[in-house]
Amino acid sequence: METLGFMLAALSPFNLLLAVAGVAAGIIIGSLPGLSATMAVAVLVPVTFGMPTESALILLGAIYTGAIYGGSYAAILVNTPGTPSAIATTFDGYPMARRGDGDLAVTLSTLSSVIGGLVGGLALFCLAPLLALVALKFGPVEYFWLAIFGLTLISSLSEGSTLKGFIGAGIGLLLSTVGVAVVGGDTRYTFGSQFLLGGVETISALIGLYCIPVLIELVATPSEHLKPPEASRGVRFREGVTLMFRGKWNALRSAIIGTIVAILPGAGGSIASLVSYSEARRASPRSEQFGKGEPDGIIATETANNATVGGGFIPTFVLGIPGTPPDAVILGALLVQGFRTGPEMFTTNASVTYTFMGGLLVATVLMLPIGLLIGRYAFKSIVSVPKAILVPTIAFMTIIGTYAIRNNPFDVVVMVVLGVAGWLLARWGIKPSPIVLGLILGPIAEQGFVQGYLMGNATGSVAGVFFGRPLSLGIIALTVLFALYPLWSARRKRTQGEVVAHEQST
Amino acid sequence: MNSRPDLHSSGSAGVSIALGLATVVLAAGALWFARDMSMLAAIFPRTIGVLLLIFGCCLVVQALRGRERVSPQAPGHWGRQLALVVIVLAWSLTLKWLGFLASSVLACVLLMGIAHFHAWSARRVVVYLVTLLLIIAGFYGLFAGLLNVPLPRGRFWS
Numbered sequence: 001m002e003t004l005g006f007m008l009a010a011l012s013p014f015n016l017l018l019a020v021a022g023v024a025a026g027i028i029i030g031s032l033p034g035l036s037a038t039m040a041v042a043v044l045v046p047v048t049f050g051m052p053t054e055s056a057l058i059l060l061g062a063i064y065t066g067a068i069y070g071g072s073y074a075a076i077l078v079n080t081p082g083t084p085s086a087i088a089t090t091f092d093g094y095p096m097a098r099r100g101d102g103d104l105a106v107t108l109s110t111l112s113s114v115i116g117g118l119v120g121g122l123a124l125f126c127l128a129p130l131l132a133l134v135a136l137k138f139g140p141v142e143y144f145w146l147a148i149f150g151l152t153l154i155s156s157l158s159e160g161s162t163l164k165g166f167i168g169a170g171i172g173l174l175l176s177t178v179g180v181a182v183v184g185g186d187t188r189y190t191f192g193s194q195f196l197l198g199g200v201e202t203i204s205a206l207i208g209l210y211c212i213p214v215l216i217e218l219v220a221t222p223s224e225h226l227k228p229p230e231a232s233r234g235v236r237f238r239e240g241v242t243l244m245f246r247g248k249w250n251a252l253r254s255a256i257i258g259t260i261v262a263i264l265p266g267a268g269g270s271i272a273s274l275v276s277y278s279e280a281r282r283a284s285p286r287s288e289q290f291g292k293g294e295p296d297g298i299i300a301t302e303t304a305n306n307a308t309v310g311g312g313f314i315p316t317f318v319l320g321i322p323g324t325p326p327d328a329v330i331l332g333a334l335l336v337q338g339f340r341t342g343p344e345m346f347t348t349n350a351s352v353t354y355t356f357m358g359g360l361l362v363a364t365v366l367m368l369p370i371g372l373l374i375g376r377y378a379f380k381s382i383v384s385v386p387k388a389i390l391v392p393t394i395a396f397m398t399i400i401g402t403y404a405i406r407n408n409p410f411d412v413v414v415m416v417v418l419g420v421a422g423w424l425l426a427r428w429g430i431k432p433s434p435i436v437l438g439l440i441l442g443p444i445a446e447q448g449f450v451q452g453y454l455m456g457n458a459t460g461s462v463a464g465v466f467f468g469r470p471l472s473l474g475i476i477a478l479t480v481l482f483a484l485y486p487l488w489s490a491r492r493k494r495t496q497g498e499v500v501a502h503e504q505s506t
Numbered sequence: 507m508n509s510r511p512d513l514h515s516s517g518s519a520g521v522s523i524a525l526g527l528a529t530v531v532l533a534a535g536a537l538w539f540a541r542d543m544s545m546l547a548a549i550f551p552r553t554i555g556v557l558l559l560i561f562g563c564c565l566v567v568q569a570l571r572g573r574e575r576v577s578p579q580a581p582g583h584w585g586r587q588l589a590l591v592v593i594v595l596a597w598s599l600t601l602k603w604l605g606f607l608a609s610s611v612l613a614c615v616l617l618m619g620i621a622h623f624h625a626w627s628a629r630r631v632v633v634y635l636v637t638l639l640l641i642i643a644g645f646y647g648l649f650a651g652l653l654n655v656p657l658p659r660g661r662f663w664s
Contacts, residue, residue: 163565167529170558174536177551186547219586222623388634391621392614393641404655412598420591428525446550
C-alpha cells in the first residue's frame with residue numbers, strides 16, 4: 001500500500017509536466033540522426049541538479065524513453081536510425097513508408113513502444129532484485145558467447161546470400177579492431193594516423209552506412225522519395241490496434257527479450273531489437289515478407305527497444321551496474337544527488353525509487369498521445385518536403401550529428417567514406433546490417449574472449465573456462481540451435497516443394 | 507545457407523568474383539598488418555582475417571559455379587550521384603578549414619541544385635534558399651548554442 005502511495009506521487013502536476021516535457025524533448029532529440037538517447041540524457045542532466053531527486057529521475061527517464069521511441073521516426077521516414085536501437089526498424093519501416101504506409105508504420109511504432117515500455121517498467125517494478133542476480137552470473141566468457149549468439153542473427157539479417165552476410169560481419173568485426181586494443185592496449189590498423197587511435201566510432205559508422213546510401217539513391221531519380229497518401233487518413237489508429245492485436249505474442253515475446261537483454265550490462269537496445277527482429281521473423285508465418293514492409297518487424301523491434309528502458313534500470317538500481325549507456329548517465333546523476341544504489345534503493349530510499357518507477361510508467365503512457373501527434377506531422381512534413389530541401393537537410397543533419405558525437409571532424413570523413421563504401425557494397429549484395437552487427441558485437445566478443453583466454457591460462461584449462469559453465473553451455477546450445485534452424489527450415493521447404501512438384505506431376 | 511542458385515537471376519557473376527577477390531585481399535592485409543601485434547592484441551584480428559579469407563575463397567568458388575550473382579541495379583543519374591559523393595566528401599574535408607557554417611551553406615546550396623530535377627524559377631530559388639538557410643541556422647543554433655557543441659569556426663578566416 002505504501003509502495004502504491006509512492007507511485008501515485010508521480011502524478012503530481014510538476015512531475016506530470018516534467019514527464020510531458022521529457023517525452024517530447026526525447027522524441028525530437030531521438031529522431032535526429034547522431035543524437036542518441038545517451039546524448040539526450042547527458043545533455044539535459046545539468047538541468048535536473050536543482051530538482052528533487054524523484055522529479056529529476058522522472059525527467060531523465062522520460063527523455064530516455066522518448067528518445068528511444070523517437071529514433072524510429074528517422075528509421076521509418078528516411079531509412080536512417082535516429083538512435084542505434086532503431087537499426088532494425090529501418091528493415092520494414094522504410095519499405096512501409098515508401099509504399100505510402102509511413103503513417104501506419106509510425107502508429108505501429110508508437111503502440112509497440114508504449115507496450116514495450118510498460119512491460120519493461122513493470123518488470124522493473126516487480127522483478128528488479130530477482131533479475132539483477134541473474135545479471136551477476138554473467139562473466140566475460142558468457143559475454144563472449146552472447147556476442148557469438150548475436151552473430152548468428154546474420155543468417156536472418158542478410159537478404160539473399162548468407163555468405164555475403166558473413167563477409168559483411170567480418171568487415172564490421174575488422175573495423176571494430178581499429179584503434180587501441182580493448183585488452184593489452186596495442187594500437188591496431190592505425191597506419192601511423194593519430195586520428196584512428198580512437199577507432200571507428202560506432203554511431204558515426206551507423207549514420208554513414210545507413211544515411212549516405214539513402215542520399216545517393218534520392219538523387220538517382222526524379223521520382224518522389226515516399227509515396228504520399230491518397231487521402232487524409234488520420235493516424236490510422238484503429239488499423240494499428242488491429243495489427244498490434246494480431247501480433248500480440250510477437251509484441252510480448254519481443255518485450256520480454258528486450259527486458260532480459262537490457263539487464264545484461266553493455267548489451268543495449270540495438271542488440272535487443274535485432275534479436276527480437278530475428279525471432280519475430282523466425283516465428284512468423286509471413287517470414288518471407290520481413291524486410292519488405294512487414295508490420296510485425298516494426299512491432300518486434302520497437303517493443304524490444306523500449307522494453308530495454310525499464311529493464312536497464314534493474315541492474316542500475318540493484319547493483320549499481322548500468323544496463324545500457326543512458327543508464328550510466330542517469331546513475332551519475334543519481335550519485336550527484338547523493339544517492340547510493342543497492343538494496344537501500346528499495347528500503348531507505350523507497351519513496352524516490354517507486355515514485356520514479358511510477359513516473360516512468362506515466363511517461364510511457366503519455367508517449368501514446370504525444371507520439372501520435374508528433375508522428376502525424378513528421379510523416380506529413382517529410383512526404384511534402386521537396387527533394388531539393390530534403391537532401392541537403394538530411395546531409396546537414398548527418399554531418400552535424402556525426403561531428404557532435406566526439407567533436408571530431410575526422411569522424412565525419414570516416415562516416416562519409418564508410419557511407420559510400422556501404423552504398424557500393426549494398427549494390428554488390430552486402431547489406432549494411434551485418435557490418436553494423438559486427439561493429440557493435442566486435443568489442444564485446446573480443447573482450448570476453450581475451451579475458452576468458454587469460455582466465456583459462458591462469459587456471460590451466462582454457463576449454464574448461466569456455467565450455468565448463470552451465471550458463472555458457474546454455475548460450476552455446478541456443479547459438480547452435482539458431483544457427484542450424486535456417487538450414488533445417490530451408491531443407492524442409494525444399495523437400496516440401498519437391499513433394500508438391502512430384503504430386504502435381506503425377 | 508540461403509546462397510542456393512537463383513534460377514531467375516540474370517545478374518552478373520563477375521561482380522561476385524571481384525567481391526570475393528577483394529575480400530581475400532582485405533583478409534590478407536589484415537593478417538599481414540597483425541604480424542607485429544602482441545599475441546593478445548593479434549588473436550582476434552587474426553581469427554577474423556582467417557575467416558574472411560575462407561569466406562572470400564568460398565564466394566569466388568560459388569560465383570564460378572554460378573551460385574552467387576549480383577542482381578542488376580535500376581538505372582539512375584550517375585552524374586548526380588557522383589556529384590553528391592564529391593560534394594559530401596569535400597564538405598567533410600573542409601569543415602576544419604572553411605568552418606562549419608561556411609562549408610555547410612556552400613555544400614547545402616550545391617546539394618539543393620543536384621537534388622532538383624525540374625525547372626528553376628526565381629521565386630522557387632528564393633523560397634528554397636531561405637528555407638534551407640533557416641534550417642541550417644536552426645540546427646546550428648541548437649548544436650552550438652543550446653548543446654554547446656564547439657563547431658569549427660574555420661582556420662581560413664582566422
